[in-house]
Amino acid sequence: MPDSTVTPLVSLLRRLAIALGALVATALIVYFGRDGYIDNNAEGSPISLLDAFYYSTVSVSTTGYGDIVPVSDTARLWTTIVVTPLRLIFLITFVGTTVELLTERSRQSFRIERWRSRLRDHTIVVGYGTKGRAAVETLLGDDKSPDDIVVVDTDRAQLDAASALGLVTITGNATRSSVLRIAGVAQASALIVATNRDDTAVLVTLTARELAPKLRIVAAVRESENVHLLRQSGANSVIVSAETAGRLLGAATTSPNVVEVVEDLLTPDAGFAISEREVEDSELGGSPRHLADIVLAxxxxxxxxxxxxxxxxxxxxxxxxxxxxxxTPPDEDD
Structure with missing residues (x-):
C-alpha cells in the first residue's frame, strides 16, 4: 500500500530537474560575472560559457580543482550568498535521494518481516477479479478478519480495490515461488486460486503445493477438461466456474425458485448460509438427522x-x- 500517489520515476525526475537547475544557475552566475574569475591554467583568457559550466560542475559537486577561482569581491560575494546555497541544494537533492531510498527500503523490509512473523493461518487469494472478489466477500461474511486475507495480483488497480477493504496486498506473479513465500504460503491455512487462465491456475497450484504440502488449495477453472490437471497438481477442491454458472442458468429457466435458494445459501450475510461447526458434547452418539440444525453433511x-x-x-x-x-446482516451484529 503506497504512502504517496507520486510514482518513483516522477519523484526522481523532479529531483534531477532541481539538481540540473542548481547547476545551470551556478554556471550563469559565473558566466555573467566572468570578469571576476580567472583560469589559473589559462591566464589572460576570458571565462567562456563552457568554462562556466565546468566551474559549476566541479563547484556544486564539491570537487573543487581550484583552476577557476573567484578573485573580485563581487564574484566572491555571489559565491558566498548564491553559489554556496545552490551547492547545498545540489548535494541535499542527491544525498537525500540516496538516504531516502535506503531508509524506505529498510523500513519496508522491516514492515514485511514483522508482518510475516505474526502471520499465521491466513487465507491467500490469487487473482482479484470477479471470482476473487466474490471469494473475499464470502470470507468476510463468515467473519474472517481482513488482516487474515492476503491478495496476490499483478494488476495495481485490482490491488488498490483490495487495499480499500483493509486487505493485505502483494504485487507479483503467484506462479513464482518467491511471491508465494512473501505471502506466507507455508504458514497459510488455505489458498484460493481465482486466476483468469486455467494454465496459470495449474502453475500456481503446483508451486504452492511444492512449498506447502499440507496447505488446503481451492482452485477455479473455466473448462471441466482441466479439472484433472488441477487435481494432479495438488488442488483439494476444484470448481468449474463456467459449468456451475451454466447449470444455474439452465435451472433458472425451469425452477427459478431453486436458483434463488442456492444464491441465498451462497450469500453469507443475508437470509440463510451454509456453515461448518464442531459437534457439541451433547450431540455425541446422536444422529445428525435429529439435530435442531439442518445438517447437510x-x-x-x-x-x-x-x-x-x-x-x-x-x-x-x-x-x-x-x-x-x-x-446475520452486518448492521445486526453486536
Missing amino acids: VVRGDGLFRVDSSKVDSLERGDRLLYVRKA
Missing part, C-alpha cells in the same frame, strides 16, 4: 459423508457438521 477425518449415510448415523468426537444457519 458430516466431515469425519478426511471424508465427507452426506447426512443420510449409514457411516455417520452416530456422531463421534471430532466430527464436523455442515449445516444451514441463519445469516
Whole structure:
C-alpha cells in the first residue's frame, strides 16, 4: 500500500530537474560575472560559457580543482550568498535521494518481516477479479478478519480495490515461488486460486503445493477438461466456474425458485448460509438427522459423508457438521 500517489520515476525526475537547475544557475552566475574569475591554467583568457559550466560542475559537486577561482569581491560575494546555497541544494537533492531510498527500503523490509512473523493461518487469494472478489466477500461474511486475507495480483488497480477493504496486498506473479513465500504460503491455512487462465491456475497450484504440502488449495477453472490437471497438481477442491454458472442458468429457466435458494445459501450475510461447526458434547452418539440444525453433511477425518449415510448415523468426537444457519446482516451484529 503506497504512502504517496507520486510514482518513483516522477519523484526522481523532479529531483534531477532541481539538481540540473542548481547547476545551470551556478554556471550563469559565473558566466555573467566572468570578469571576476580567472583560469589559473589559462591566464589572460576570458571565462567562456563552457568554462562556466565546468566551474559549476566541479563547484556544486564539491570537487573543487581550484583552476577557476573567484578573485573580485563581487564574484566572491555571489559565491558566498548564491553559489554556496545552490551547492547545498545540489548535494541535499542527491544525498537525500540516496538516504531516502535506503531508509524506505529498510523500513519496508522491516514492515514485511514483522508482518510475516505474526502471520499465521491466513487465507491467500490469487487473482482479484470477479471470482476473487466474490471469494473475499464470502470470507468476510463468515467473519474472517481482513488482516487474515492476503491478495496476490499483478494488476495495481485490482490491488488498490483490495487495499480499500483493509486487505493485505502483494504485487507479483503467484506462479513464482518467491511471491508465494512473501505471502506466507507455508504458514497459510488455505489458498484460493481465482486466476483468469486455467494454465496459470495449474502453475500456481503446483508451486504452492511444492512449498506447502499440507496447505488446503481451492482452485477455479473455466473448462471441466482441466479439472484433472488441477487435481494432479495438488488442488483439494476444484470448481468449474463456467459449468456451475451454466447449470444455474439452465435451472433458472425451469425452477427459478431453486436458483434463488442456492444464491441465498451462497450469500453469507443475508437470509440463510451454509456453515461448518464442531459437534457439541451433547450431540455425541446422536444422529445428525435429529439435530435442531439442518445438517447437510458430516466431515469425519478426511471424508465427507452426506447426512443420510449409514457411516455417520452416530456422531463421534471430532466430527464436523455442515449445516444451514441463519445469516446475520452486518448492521445486526453486536
